Amino acid sequence: MRSPEDIRKFWLMAALGGAVTAVGLAAAHFMELHGHVVTGMNNQVVWGLPHVFAIFMIVAASGVLNVASIGSVFGQPVYKPRAPLSGLLCIALLLGGLMVLMLDLGRPDRVIVAATHYNFRSVFAWNVFLYSGMTGIVIVYLWTMFERRLNHWSKPAGLAALVWRFVLTTGTGSIFGFLSARPAYGSALLAPLFIVLSFGWGLATFLIVQSTMYAWESRHLDAAVQRRMARLLGIFIAASLYLVAVVHLTNLYFARQGAFERFILLGQDGGGAQALLFWVGYVLLGAVIPLVLLFHPRLGAGPNGERWTLAAALLIVVGGFAWLYVFIIGGQVFPLEIFPGHVAHSSFGDGVVADYRPSLPELLLGIGGLGAAFLITVVGVRAFDFMPQDDFISAAEA
Amino acid sequence: MAAAAIGGAMLAPGIQLIEIARAAAPAGTTSAGANPQVRWGMLIDTTKCAAGCTDCVTACNAENGLDPQPSPTSAQWLRKIEIKEIKTGRAASVPVMCQHCAEPPCVDVCPTGASFKRADGIVLVDRHACIGCRYCVMACPYKARSFVHEELTAQQPDVPRGKGCVEGCTLCVHRLDKGEKTTACAEACTKAGHGAIVFGDLNDPTSEIARRVREIQTTQLRADLRLDPGVRYHGL
Numbered sequence: 001m002r003s004p005e006d007i008r009k010f011w012l013m014a015a016l017g018g019a020v021t022a023v024g025l026a027a028a029h030f031m032e033l034h035g036h037v038v039t040g041m042n043n044q045v046v047w048g049l050p051h052v053f054a055i056f057m058i059v060a061a062s063g064v065l066n067v068a069s070i071g072s073v074f075g076q077p078v079y080k081p082r083a084p085l086s087g088l089l090c091i092a093l094l095l096g097g098l099m100v101l102m103l104d105l106g107r108p109d110r111v112i113v114a115a116t117h118y119n120f121r122s123v124f125a126w127n128v129f130l131y132s133g134m135t136g137i138v139i140v141y142l143w144t145m146f147e148r149r150l151n152h153w154s155k156p157a158g159l160a161a162l163v164w165r166f167v168l169t170t171g172t173g174s175i176f177g178f179l180s181a182r183p184a185y186g187s188a189l190l191a192p193l194f195i196v197l198s199f200g201w202g203l204a205t206f207l208i209v210q211s212t213m214y215a216w217e218s219r220h221l222d223a224a225v226q227r228r229m230a231r232l233l234g235i236f237i238a239a240s241l242y243l244v245a246v247v248h249l250t251n252l253y254f255a256r257q258g259a260f261e262r263f264i265l266l267g268q269d270g271g272g273a274q275a276l277l278f279w280v281g282y283v284l285l286g287a288v289i290p291l292v293l294l295f296h297p298r299l300g301a302g303p304n305g306e307r308w309t310l311a312a313a314l315l316i317v318v319g320g321f322a323w324l325y326v327f328i329i330g331g332q333v334f335p336l337e338i339f340p341g342h343v344a345h346s347s348f349g350d351g352v353v354a355d356y357r358p359s360l361p362e363l364l365l366g367i368g369g370l371g372a373a374f375l376i377t378v379v380g381v382r383a384f385d386f387m388p389q390d391d392f393i394s395a396a397e398a
Numbered sequence: 399m400a401a402a403a404i405g406g407a408m409l410a411p412g413i414q415l416i417e418i419a420r421a422a423a424p425a426g427t428t429s430a431g432a433n434p435q436v437r438w439g440m441l442i443d444t445t446k447c448a449a450g451c452t453d454c455v456t457a458c459n460a461e462n463g464l465d466p467q468p469s470p471t472s473a474q475w476l477r478k479i480e481i482k483e484i485k486t487g488r489a490a491s492v493p494v495m496c497q498h499c500a501e502p503p504c505v506d507v508c509p510t511g512a513s514f515k516r517a518d519g520i521v522l523v524d525r526h527a528c529i530g531c532r533y534c535v536m537a538c539p540y541k542a543r544s545f546v547h548e549e550l551t552a553q554q555p556d557v558p559r560g561k562g563c564v565e566g567c568t569l570c571v572h573r574l575d576k577g578e579k580t581t582a583c584a585e586a587c588t589k590a591g592h593g594a595i596v597f598g599d600l601n602d603p604t605s606e607i608a609r610r611v612r613e614i615q616t617t618q619l620r621a622d623l624r625l626d627p628g629v630r631y632h633g634l
Contacts, residue, residue: 035548035561042470043544046532106530106545106562114529117510124509124533180503180623181539336541338494338619339634342481346494347455348474348541351481355470 009216010382017375024368027361028103036106039362044354045332050104052324053366056201057097057373058131058172059194060320062165063202065090065138072141072158078225083158085213085386086206087142088377090165091135093205096373098131100365123175130168137161146384169195176327183251183260184331193243200236201320204313207233209377211310213387221306230301230309234294237316241287244323256340263334263353264326270353274330277322286319329356434517437628438498438569439600440584441607441616444633446594447491449480454493454595457586461570463554473544473559475567476583490633493583493595495567496521496542497619497627504534504543513564519600519628520569528563535564539620542566569597600628 002010031038041048067086071079102111118125141161144154173194179185207229214221248265251257262268267275290312294300300308333354338344344351380386458464458476465472476495482488498521504513505521512527513534523534523543535543543566550559556572559565570581580588584597598607610616616630 032562036545037471037547042547043473043535044470044541046535046545106532106564107528110527110529113510113527117512117527119505119508119511121506122509122533124507124531128509175533178507179537181537332536336539338479338540339481339492341485342483344479344481346477346479347468348477348479349470350477350479350494350541 010378013378014375014382017371017378020371021368021375024100024365024371025103027364027368028108031104031361031365032108038359040357040359041362042349042354042356044349045329045356047328047332048356049325049358049362050100050365050369051328052321053369054097054100054104055172055328056317056320056324057093057100057369059169059198060201060205061090061093061097062134062169062172062195063198063200064093064206065161065165066199066202067206068141069158069162072155073162078228081388082206082210083154084142084145084384085210085381085388087138087145087161088380088384088386089206089209089373090138092373092376092380094131094135095376096369096371099372100369103365123171123178127168127171127175130164130171134161134164134168137164165198166195169198176331182331182334182336183257184264184327184334187247187250189243189247189250193240193247196236196239196243197320197323200233200240200316203229203233203236204316204320207309207313208317210388211306211313213381217387223303223305226306226309227301230294230305230312233309233313233316234291234300237287237290237294241283241291244282256337259337260334264330271330271334274326274333278326278330281322282319282326285315286322287316290315290319332356432516432518432520435601437500437519437600438574439519439598439607439628439630440569440581441596441610442493442629442631443594443596443614444490444492444631446592447478447493447633448592449489449491451491451592452478453586453590453592454478454583457582458495458567461554461573461582462557462568463550463552463559471547473546473565475542475544475565492631492634494540494542494619495583495629496538496569497540497625497629498567498569500626500628502625503537503539507533507537509533516571520571520574521566522568522571523563523565525558525560525563525565530562530564532564538566539623539625 039048064086067079068083070076071081071083102108105111114128118128120126137157137160141154141157144150144157170191173191176185177187177190210221248261251261259269263271264274264278292299293308293312293315296302299305300312302308333356335344335349335351335353338350455476455478456466459466462475464475468474476493479492479494481490481492498519500519502513502515502521505515508514509531510527510529512524512529513521514524515521530545532545535545543564545564546559546561549561553559557568570578573581580597584595587593587595596607596610598605600608600611602608611630614632616632617634618627618630
């Protein structure tokens with residue numbers, strides 16, 4: 001039986017989520033009505049802040065399902081009770097991210113055209129199926145976990161979800177990987193990089209939501225379980241950092257990539273903001289400090305590790321946004337080199353670092369997507385039993 | 399009986415509209431569509447391009463209803479890029495537009511197939527199918543595409559454009575399909591006496607452009623990408 005206090009809290013959370021989502025929708029309406037001229041985007045930077053939010057959410061959605069996969073597919077008992085929450089978060093983040101992506105289109109009224117006309121050479125066309133299919137598969141997966149008679153189907157459903165999300169995240173990374181035009185993209189490494197990034201961002205998001213839910217229910221996460229998840233998160237972050245390092249290191253060996261790498265890594269020729277975001281935002285705040293917080297025996301790996309792990313998870317999310325900003329926007333503001341070895345200038349921004357300042361409607365749309373994900377999570381948790389039940393699992397057995 | 403009458407009443411207006419549309423097709427156009435034997439292309443002689451001259455750009459803007467005083471959010475289908483080689487100091491002035499590649503990356507990435515290549519080599523955007531995702535703008539190695547950021551006014555009747563869609567140089571397809579022989583930019587450059595732009599059928603060995611590219615050295619921009627653009631440059 002829920003207490004009046006619980007009911008009040010629920011409605012407050014739902015109202016908050018609803019309000020944030022509504023503001024996001026209003027921002028999208030404003031953008032559609034007047035055109036993208038009301039945003040900071042222009043013909044040099046066509047994908048702005050909404051894409052940073054949307055891609056973070058979609059990648060995190062894929063990664064958050066990892067928790068369920070480790071339980072269902074790899075049979076780790078500690079993760080099994082967490083699988084339903086992981087499925088719910090996957091759906092919530094995916095729908096939130098898709099909402100932002102679709103509302104940022106120049107013609108969001110033409111989503112029906114996107115649903116009926118397909119060019120299958122385009123990763124975007126596959127994504128229409130991959131993203132909607134993901135939602136369907138996770139719903140079926142959740143059903144197999146909640147419906148006792150279908151429990152024995154949860155392993156195959158979990159496997160299907162695992163395979164599907166590998167394809168989905170490969171598709172997300174390949175959106176950029178298949179672009180030969182720009183030095184920031186066009187690399188086969190981007191698909192696996194996005195997969196590893198999804199592991200880290202997804203688990204971090206899961207830990208944040210789990211911590212919040214435990215705090216809300218005045219419960220405590222078992223220390224051994226907490227330590228396991230913290231260690232796993234640390235491994236994912238280290239792996240992400242490794243792949244990012246390999247991408248940049250390889251680029252440094254290609255003379256034609258040199259100017260772009262100096263722009264991003266050293267901040268030369270107008271890249272100051274990008275370099276700052278990369279080194280401080282991603283490497284320091286998003287990777288190195290979280291690694292210390294997660295592995296240090298007196299911090300995340302210690303007896304009171306929960307709040308250090310939560311801090312690390314929050315920093316990892318911040319770092320993820322920073323990395324995506326540098327990746328998506330840094331890759332666009334760097335001048336496209338049509339005439340190598342020449343300086344260029346024109347009326348169309350050739351040869352100069354583009355000017356992009358995120359605008360309020362873009363930020364509100366992005367946050368609106370987070371609000372939608374939050375709302376779906378709050379309603380889902382209220383409607384079904386998503387709280388991880390550890391009572392019968394001994395972490396020592398795991 | 400009533401059902402047949404209702405059915406007929408519903409179909410009749412549509413059938414009428416088909417007849418009206420067919421009747422409105424300009425004389426001389428073939429209903430078979432673009433000719434696959436043709437490959438439209440352009441030869442730009444940058445040695446004849448003066449720095450600061452924008453006759454081609456002005457003509458393109460007027461022909462297609464584009465903004466004559468562009469801002470960072472305005473569509474620019476054709477622009478002059480002033481370049482200077484860093485090591486030698488040699489300068490050139492280069493008109494750059496959609497290169498109408500034989501292997502267009504913009505066509506590969508378009509989710510709805512709105513970005514497409516016609517049989518005669520012209521790469522276009524179908525404004526009915528474009529959802530404004532801007533993936534083609536990200537994919538283009540020449541920054542040839544523009545996104546329409548705001549409501550448009552004073553449009554040209556033969557050049558459909560719209561807020562929220564992506565667009566680029568069409569090689570004046572509306573003129574070619576009416577039977578005219580050249581693009582607005584090439585015509586303006588020739589009329590002004592510069593003669594820097596030649597337009598024609600690259601597949602026709604007797605055309606002026608085919609003769610010229612056989613005789614003089616020409617290059618394609620970012621040729622290492624192997625996109626085989628239909629636009630060639632001399633003097634770079």
